[in-house]
Amino acid sequence: MALTEQKRRYADARLSGMGKKAAAIAAGCPEKSASQAASRYEKDPDVIAAMSRTVAVQKARPVDVPxxxxxxxxxxxxxxxxxxxxxxxxxxxxxxxxxxxxxxxxxxxxxGKVAEQGKKDQKAEAAKKVGGGRFGTSAPPKLAIDNTR
Structure with missing residues (x-):
């Protein structure tokens, strides 16, 4: 399951120093079933993880920073x-x-998202690979004489 609002309030109340039954009542559980709910919350892995995360962050936080x-x-x-x-x-x-x-x-x-190639791009890329090599077409020769004058 996930950490619900009631479980989060229970974890916060327990970390503030309240007892199990009082924390369950503060979280919104009925008074008659608060002890049973507290017992369930103490064993709940989501509540345990939330409490341990909060304790770890408080230990890592510098003391002088409010x-x-x-x-x-x-x-x-x-x-x-x-x-x-x-x-x-x-x-x-x-x-x-x-x-x-x-x-x-x-x-x-x-x-940015890396886009996939389309069919035409894949064919053009494959044609470049096949057309190269020893027997592929070469570049046209460069002309030594300039006839434009």
Whole structure:
């Protein structure tokens, strides 16, 4: 499955220091089934991956740099879609699938697509290869006399 909004909120609540049941309630689970939901979320590979990504990014971040964004999962607003996609692609805390989709969407604007040859181009290229060599046609001779005067 994917990291849903509820799973992401649970991971954020657990990383902020809440207990399992309180984090499940904060994520939006009903109070009666919060313990069971917390147990499921603790074993969920998507939640585990999201929590470990966030911890790894926090460890890699310098201590003296304060966190500017109030919500780390929402990129800053931008009028330029390429800036938005580039920020999404480089966001280490974002889900890998989202980062990959942003990179795919940005790719045609950065690197040109290599076009395939058509049938006529392939035939012309093959004819050049066959026509060359020892017995192929040679270039016309250069004239030594200039008769244009």
């Amino acid at each position: 966190k500017v964004d109030p919500e780390p999962h929402i990129p800053r607003p931008s009028d330029d879609p390429m800036v938005f996609l580039r920020e999404m692609m480089n966001d280490l805390e974002a889900e890998p699938r989202m980062r990959l989709d942003a990179a795919k969407a940005l790719l045609p604007y950065v690197h």
